[in-house]
Structure formats: C-alpha cells, structure tokens
Amino acid sequence: MTAVRQAPRPARMWPGDVVRVGAVGLRTRPLRAFLSALGIAIGIAAMVGVVGISSSSGADLDRTLAALGTNLLTVEPGTTMTGERARLPTEAEAMVGRIRPVRTVSAVGLVEDAKVYRHGRIPETETRGLATYAARTSLPDATGARIRSGTWLNEATARHPAVVLGASAAERLGVGRAGPDVRVLVGGRWFTVVGVLEPAPLAPELDNAALVGWPAAEAELNFDGHPTKVYTRSDEGDVEQVSGVLGATANPESPNEVEVSRPSDALAAKQAAGEAFTNLLLGLGAVALLVGGVGVANTMVISVLERRSEIGLRRALGATRGQVRTQFLAESLLLSALGGTGGAALGAAVTAGYAVAQGWPVVVPAWAVFGGVAATLAIGAVAGLYPAVRASRLSPTEALATP
Known part of the structure; x- marks a missing residue:
C-alpha cells in the first residue's frame, strides 16, 4: 500500500518577519511611500495642533482667571x-x-x-x-x-x-x-x-x-x-x-x-466659543486624515498591480494566501504608522512653538497624540484591507503570467 506523502507546511511568519516583509514596498518605492505618509501626517498634525493650541489657550485662560479671581x-x-x-x-x-x-x-x-x-x-x-x-x-x-x-x-x-x-x-x-x-x-x-x-x-x-x-x-x-x-x-x-x-x-x-x-462668566463663554471653533477645525482635520487614508489605499492598490509577478513568485514558492495578505496589510499599517507618528510630532512641535510665542503654557494632551496615531493605524488597516485581500486571491499561474 503506497503511503500518501503530505505537502510540507509553510513556514510560520514571526512578527519580525512580518515587519521586514511589509517594509519591502516602502524601501523599494521611497518617494511614493513618503508622499502617501505625508497625506496622513498632515491630517494628524492638523488634529493634534488644533487640540494642543486650544488646550494651551484654555490653560492660559485658566491661569489668568486663577490669578485675577472669579469672585x-x-x-x-x-x-x-x-x-x-x-x-x-x-x-x-x-x-x-x-x-x-x-x-x-x-x-x-x-x-x-x-x-x-x-x-x-x-x-x-x-x-x-x-x-x-x-x-x-x-x-x-x-x-x-x-x-x-x-x-x-x-x-x-x-x-x-x-x-x-x-x-x-x-x-x-x-x-x-x-x-x-x-x-x-x-x-x-x-x-x-x-x-x-x-x-x-x-x-x-x-x-x-x-x-x-x-x-x-x-x-x-x-x-x-x-x-x-x-x-x-x-x-x-x-x-x-x-x-x-x-x-x-x-x-x-x-x-x-x-x-x-x-465678568469671569464672559471669559468662560469666550472659552466655550473657542471650543466650538476647535470642534470645527477638528472636523477639517478629520477630512484631511480621510483624504490621507484614500491616498494610502490608492498607493496599496497600485502596489498590488505593479507587484503581481512578485506575488506569483511568493505563492509558487509556498507562501499562503494569509501570508500574502499579511504582507500587504503590514505594509499599509507601516505606511500609516510612519505618517501618524510624524504628524503627531509635527503637531506637537507646532503647538509648542505657537504657545511659546503667545506666552501660553504648552499643553499637548496625551489622548490627542496617542488617539491620533491609533486613528491612523485604523485608517491604514481599512485602506490596506482590500488591496491585501486582492493580492492574496491572485493564483500563482495568473500572477506569473503577467508581463
């Protein structure tokens, strides 16, 4: 009776492997990656800057009221x-x-x-x-x-x-x-x-x-x-x-x-009006962030189209659909993380510079920074999901046949 020979199981990808494979596309196309990350960075910088400047202004008003008194x-x-x-x-x-x-x-x-x-x-x-x-x-x-x-x-x-x-x-x-x-x-x-x-x-x-x-x-x-x-x-x-x-x-x-x-009630009303204006600017920052997410999705779709041969070769060498999907999803997350981190740092720097110029205390809420970076990762995951699934569904013969 002839024994059935089982195909070897694909090698497991550890987190370090996922990061290295996901960074391949960023290293090979640095200008495109930079421009895509820049769109994300602008949105995050706008959001962090608006929240930081508003918080710094509010802290200055609170300091003024504490010095002058509300009685x-x-x-x-x-x-x-x-x-x-x-x-x-x-x-x-x-x-x-x-x-x-x-x-x-x-x-x-x-x-x-x-x-x-x-x-x-x-x-x-x-x-x-x-x-x-x-x-x-x-x-x-x-x-x-x-x-x-x-x-x-x-x-x-x-x-x-x-x-x-x-x-x-x-x-x-x-x-x-x-x-x-x-x-x-x-x-x-x-x-x-x-x-x-x-x-x-x-x-x-x-x-x-x-x-x-x-x-x-x-x-x-x-x-x-x-x-x-x-x-x-x-x-x-x-x-x-x-x-x-x-x-x-x-x-x-x-x-x-x-x-x-x-009189202190008038200053409090002024602060409330400033917070309403801040909410409007946050909305504009969210729109900029959404536009940056669309840019990331566009970059990832083009990356899948340009790298069909690479995808086919990986599949032919034993990479599973899940591993291909993980590669492109990791690339999208890395792209978004770079933009989010850079944008948060830029927004914090703008807040600090403006607050110092105005003589205000520098206040950059931690929730704005970490929340902004988390938002970029969520957008990166959503933006990269479709290209990653599309890449994983390419069969080796179809991908290798692409000129």
Whole structure:
C-alpha cells in the first residue's frame, strides 16, 4: 500500500518577519511611500495642533482667571420703566461695602462730555472711542488691573490733574509711557499721565478709558458723583449670596433698575466659543486624515498591480494566501504608522512653538497624540484591507503570467 506523502507546511511568519516583509514596498518605492505618509501626517498634525493650541489657550485662560479671581461681581445701572438709562445713587458704593461677605469694593463713574485728546489741534469729532472715568484709588485691588508704566492714583494725585490711561487708550493716543512731561487733554484741561495700565481681562471697559481721581473729576470736570459701575470682591463661597442681595443694596429704591454681572462668566463663554471653533477645525482635520487614508489605499492598490509577478513568485514558492495578505496589510499599517507618528510630532512641535510665542503654557494632551496615531493605524488597516485581500486571491499561474 503506497503511503500518501503530505505537502510540507509553510513556514510560520514571526512578527519580525512580518515587519521586514511589509517594509519591502516602502524601501523599494521611497518617494511614493513618503508622499502617501505625508497625506496622513498632515491630517494628524492638523488634529493634534488644533487640540494642543486650544488646550494651551484654555490653560492660559485658566491661569489668568486663577490669578485675577472669579469672585468679582459688578453692579451697573440698568434701564427705567420708561426705557431711559437709570442711575446708581451716589451712596451705592458705600452701601455695597456694608454687605458682610464683601472684602473689597471700588467704583468708577463716567464723566459725561469729558473727551480725551493728545493735543488741542485734533478735531473734536475724532474722539477715538475713548471715555473719561472718575476712579477710586482702590480700583486695581477690585479689578485686578495692573500698571504697565508709571504708578496708580494715590490720595495725593487723585486730587490733582493726573490721569492713568487704559492699554488701548494709551495706544490710540500714542502714549508709550507715563512721565511728568507727558500730558493729554481731558475735558479741555491738561492732565499729566502718571500711569498706563496693562489690558484688564475682567474689566475691559478700563482699556479704552482715561481714569482720573474722584476728587479731581468733581473739581476739574464737573463730575456729578454718581458711580456707573461698582466692583466687589468677596470670598469664593459667598459669591452667590452676595450676588443675590447686591442689586437691592446698591439701589434700594429701584432694585429692578440694577444689573449685576460676573465678568469671569464672559471669559468662560469666550472659552466655550473657542471650543466650538476647535470642534470645527477638528472636523477639517478629520477630512484631511480621510483624504490621507484614500491616498494610502490608492498607493496599496497600485502596489498590488505593479507587484503581481512578485506575488506569483511568493505563492509558487509556498507562501499562503494569509501570508500574502499579511504582507500587504503590514505594509499599509507601516505606511500609516510612519505618517501618524510624524504628524503627531509635527503637531506637537507646532503647538509648542505657537504657545511659546503667545506666552501660553504648552499643553499637548496625551489622548490627542496617542488617539491620533491609533486613528491612523485604523485608517491604514481599512485602506490596506482590500488591496491585501486582492493580492492574496491572485493564483500563482495568473500572477506569473503577467508581463
């Protein structure tokens, strides 16, 4: 009885063998592999960069809020029953200061018709959107405003023609620094610029303001003494309690004509708007990543067509369909991994460069980097699946017969 001779089993491919075989196509066609990986890299770099820059911006905002505090509440006059602009009582600041949890209170008052000019030769209509406010000496403590040049008003300078300019006001007036020889016209009178402020995130109305002392405004500019905005600071745990009684305390006769706000909420809303914009950019990055995946699929299909003879020779030498399929799938994954790794590194570098240029803390979320690389591998697997299956289905005789 003749024994049936079994065909030898094909050699097993270890992970190292899979990587070496899969890299053959990348080594033999480096330019095509680079261009395909570049498409993937652009998509990943866009996604990582968008998430990183958004996170860095958010971290800077959180740092700013932590430094300035989120316990600032403001009181402003609203509108009357007839639709006219209401007025806060002259005693509003003092009454608000009597609220037990309030730690700091200050105020500004708009000085009507006190226009600000660099010199007397400027036409009266060119006001540049600047306003004059009477200001308390305690204003920086309440608002977190900081001096960029010079000093803030004190008990002495608040009684004399001295002015502190907001950041935007100084820029529009062409005042780069404070000094005894720097003067501006306020309400037709010369005031010496004793200070220039940094931008005030929690009190943006100060940026376009010329701030004079409360006594000087009353004596020199006919200020009527009515505050137009009162600023209060209280303990973080008491903010809601203070907010509930602030309006009625500031204007007991007409509490419905008072507006109470929390400036930090505006910054939080701004951050939320920025996150919505980030989601839009992430969508665009995903589209770029999808386009890169299509490029990888196209490259792999062409690679299968060009390497039919190689596939046929491998099959004739004993390679199984699974091994051929694994080879081309590994090539697609390697191509995507190169693009994903390079794109993640590029996105992180762009984030770091932009954040440093803006003075922000550098924040690159790990989930964005690893998630981006994982997404490229998933796209590479999907993009390479069809070409790999197609290659594995070629019979040795059909593939070797291809010229």
